[in-house]
Amino acid sequence: MYTIHFKFEQKGLEPVTIENVEAGQSLLEVAMDNNIELHHNCGMVCACSTCHLYLEKGDDLVAELSDKEEDFIDRARNPKLESRLGCQCVLNDGGSGRIEVTIPDQSLIHGE
DSSP: EEEEEEEEEEETTTOEEEEEEEOOOBBHHHHHTOOOOOOTTTTTTSSSSSTTTEEEEOGGGOOOOOOHHOOOOOOSOOOOTTTEGGGGOOTTTTTTEEEEEEEOOOOGGGGO
């Protein structure tokens, strides 16, 4: 089982920790199931960059970065070395541990 700690760049949002998360789910699915807003315009098929997040701890606990995902991360706002797409960060089967994620300030997207 996994523990996932979500932090937010957007002011006024408090961190959220989700415990006992089962493998096989993406970080986007975990966020959605727990009422954590993370945009996802393409329907979780790795065709946009709206579910962009920063995977700060636990990158070894999720699926590896694919070339396709990397291409879309390059299009995200403020990509960093730890940038990933939430729809592609699927929790590894048979694993466990703590994952720490920061969700970029999504309110900025609406201002463009």
